Each structure stands twice: as structure tokens, then as C-alpha cells.
Amino acid sequence: MAKYTRGTVTAFAPFDARADAEALRKAMKGIGTDEETVLTILATRNNAQRQEIASAFKTLFGRDLVDDLKSELTGKFETLMVSLMRPAYIFDAHALKHAIKGAGTNEKVLTEILASRTPAEVQNIKQVYQQEYEASLEDKITGETSGHFQRLLVVLLQANRDPDVGVDEALVEQDAQVLFRAGELKWGTDEEKFITILGTRSVSHLRRVFDKYMTISGFQIEETIDRETSGDLEKLLLAVVKCIRSVPAYFAETLYYSMKGAGTDDDTLIRVMVSRSEVDLLDIRQEFRKNFAKSLYQMIQKDTSGDYRKALLLLCGGDDD
Numbered sequence: 490m491a492k493y494t495r496g497t498v499t500a501f502a503p504f505d506a507r508a509d510a511e512a513l514r515k516a517m518k519g520i521g522t523d524e525e526t527v528l529t530i531l532a533t534r535n536n537a538q539r540q541e542i543a544s545a546f547k548t549l550f551g552r553d554l555v556d557d558l559k560s561e562l563t564g565k566f567e568t569l570m571v572s573l574m575r576p577a578y579i580f581d582a583h584a585l586k587h588a589i590k591g592a593g594t595n596e597k598v599l600t601e602i603l604a605s606r607t608p609a610e611v612q613n614i615k616q617v618y619q620q621e622y623e624a625s626l627e628d629k630i631t632g633e634t635s636g637h638f639q640r641l642l643v644v645l646l647q648a649n650r651d652p653d654v655g656v657d658e659a660l661v662e663q664d665a666q667v668l669f670r671a672g673e674l675k676w677g678t679d680e681e682k683f684i685t686i687l688g689t690r691s692v693s694h695l696r697r698v699f700d701k702y703m704t705i706s707g708f709q710i711e712e713t714i715d716r717e718t719s720g721d722l723e724k725l726l727l728a729v730v731k732c733i734r735s736v737p738a739y740f741a742e743t744l745y746y747s748m749k750g751a752g753t754d755d756d757t758l759i760r761v762m763v764s765r766s767e768v769d770l771l772d773i774r775q776e777f778r779k780n781f782a783k784s785l786y787q788m789i790q791k792d793t794s795g796d797y798r799k800a801l802l803l804l805c806g807g808d809d810d
Contacts, residue, residue: 496767497774497806501534509534510545513554517561524566524796527558531570532803535767536577543574565755566797572763580764581606582618585626594633596721597757599642601743604728605736608648615646637680638721644688645729651691661694665701668713673706678717687729695733737772738780740765744773745781748792758793762804774809784809 509530516523531539546554558570575583581602588598606614618626627646634642664686671682687695699710706713714726731739740761747757765773777785786808789801 495769495771496765497770497804498533498535498766501538504534504538504541506538506541506545507549509538509542510549510554513542513546513557514550514552517557522561524562525799527562527570528566528796528800528803531573532800536573539574540576564797565759565793566795566800568755569759569763569797569800572759575763577767578613579617579621581610581614582621582626584760584764585614585618585630586622589629589633596634596638596724598760599630599634600721600725600728601757601760603642603645604725605732605739608650611646611648615648634721636722637684637718638725640681641684641688641722641725641729644684650689651694653691653693656691656694656697658697661697661701664690664694664698665705668698668702668710669706672713672717673708680718680722683714683718683726687726687733692733699730699734735776737769738776740769740773741776741780741785744777744785745788748788753792758789758801762801766804770804770806774805774807778809786810 512526513530516526530542534542543554546552546557555571555574558574559567562570572580584598585602588595602614603611615626618624618629627643630642630646631639667682668686671679686698690698702708702710702713710730711727714723714730718726728739731742743757744761747754747761762770774785777783777788781788786802786805787810789798789805793801
């Protein structure tokens with residue numbers, strides 16, 4: 490589990506839940522709010538500590554911390570603070586619930602979460618979803634999606650990817666050939682072959698398959714997916730390939746495009762910064778710097794403003810330039 494210590498947010502020490510709860514109550518009591526205190530406390534404590542603060546807040550004042558944050562704060566800053574308060578284990582299930590709720594489905598969220606989480610994490614998400622919402626995540630997703638996009642989501646939801654134990658070179662060769670024949674060599678595309686191989690083989694096996702595919706076809710697998718598929722299926726296949734290659738690189742790219750160009754996709758920016766802050770945000774920062782010739786810190790600084798920016802920069806945890 491050592492790889493899970495690459496977050497920017499770690500347990501704050503010395504930690505005193507009651508003192509934090511009192512400081513937060515003072516910051517939100519009466520006319521006006523001291524946002525600086527709110528963001529400094531919440532962005533520098535880890536999720537487990539925030540839960541302790543919420544518990545102390547209720548014990549001391551008989552008030553719900555999240556309700557108070559919602560009534561005292563507004564806009565993107567409110568969304569970010571409330572997201573930080575969501576218990577870590579429930580975060581993904583909640584994001585998926587909102588992605589398939591009401592009119593229209595947010596395919597971007599389904600793609601990002603199901604392509605990037607480990608099989609163990611997906612199993613956990615399914616259990617939490619069932620407990621919290623008394624519904625099957627798979628049924629909900631199947632009801633809101635269709636075609637090959639739906640099929641690949643269902644495969645990923647099974648969380649049955651082969652474990653990483655040794656690589657069988659003969660199977661690597663075979664899978665690379667099958668993908669080549671299913672795409673570049675075929676009139677039309679046999680999407681099912683892509684879905685089965687990319688959705689079930691182990692990470693180390695697929696990395697070898699991608700190399701072998703390049704040797705056989707002269708193309709990166711991403712180029713073939715780009716040419717041979719389209720729409721939501723294409724985006725999901727590409728996300729799976731990128732996450733097989735490197736999850737931090739995938740999230741660095743996701744963050745980059747959430748801020749690049751006109752306007753900011755704040756939902757994505759918040760979701761990734763919060764969900765990866767205790768997992769691999771240090772690695773994401775490294776990949777960001779390497780691939781986009783600027784630091785994540787600088788891009789957030791340039792693209793956001795006010796208390797929202799201050800809180801995001803605290804989560805980011807430092808500049809890499």
C-alpha cells in the first residue's frame with residue numbers, strides 16, 4: 490500500500506478537533522464569515538480529521554458543520570469546502586450518483602472514475618452505493634447508458650481485472666494481434682475485442698501489449714482507438730489506456746484540460762483535487778510539470794481567484810517550478 494502515501498494532504502499535527510471546531514464556529518458566527526480560517530483548517534487537515542472536527546462541532550454546538558458551511562459560503566468555494574467534508578469512502582459513490590441523476594448523464598464522471606480506480610476501489614464503491622442509496626450502481630448505469638460504452642462500463646464494474654502476476658509473452662503477442670485485426674486490419678471495428686482485452690487483462694500485461702501493438706502496427710494504440718471508435722466509447726477506451734499507462738499522468742492531463750482555454754471546468758477541477766489529495770497528487774504534480782511545461786500550482790493560480798484559489802493552492806501543496 491506504500492504507493493498510497495503520495496498525497497499532498499496528510500494528517501495534521503498537532504491536531505485538536507475541539508479547537509478546530511471552536512475556530513470554525515467563531516469564523517461563521519454572527520454577521521459575515523472569516524473564510525480564511527475556514528479554508529486554512531479544512532484544506533490542511535486530512536479527511537479522517539475533518540470527520541472528527543464535524544463530530545466535535547456537533548457535540549459542542551448541536552450544529553451540523555456541513556449545513557453551516559452551506560449556509561455561510563457560496564459558489565465554487567462552497568462546493569470545494571463541502572466536497573472536502575464528504576467522507577472519503579463515500580466520495581466516488583456520491584459523484585457517480587450525481588452523474589446519473591436527473592435529465593442527462595454525465596459520461597465524463599463515469600469515465601473518469603471507472604477508468605482510474607483499482608478493482609478493490611470499484612468493489613468498495615459498489616458496496617457503498619448499495620448501502621447509501623439502496624440501489625445497484627450497475628443497474629443505474631445500465632439504465633442510463635447504451636451500446637458499447639455501456640458494455641465497457643459494465644466490464645469495468647465487475648472489477649475482475651487479472652491480477653499482476655508475471656507476463657505471458659505468447660498471450661501478449663496474441664492480444665496485440667487480435668487488437669490489430671479488430672481495428673486497423675478490418676473494415677469496420679470489432680469493438681468487443683477492445684472491450685474484453687482492455688477491460689480484463691492485467692496492468693503489466695497490457696503495458697506489454699501496447700508496446701507489441703506499436704511494433705506490429707506502427708501505431709500507438711491510442712491512435713487506433715481515435716481512428717476506429719468515436720463518442721463516449723472512444724473517450725472511455727482512451728481513459729482506460731491512459732490509466733493503464735499511468736494514473737497520475739491521466740489525472741495531470743484531466744486537470745490541464747479542466748483549466749486550458751476559455752472558462753474552467755470547476756466540477757472536474759474540484760473532483761480531482763479533492764479525490765487525489767491524499768492518494769497521488771504529488772505524482773500528478775510531477776507528471777503535470779513534465780508534460781505541460783508549467784506547474785499545476787501556476788495554472789491554478791492563473792485560472793482561479795479568491796478564497797477558492799487559496800484553498801486549491803493549499804491542496805496542491807506547492808509549486809514545482
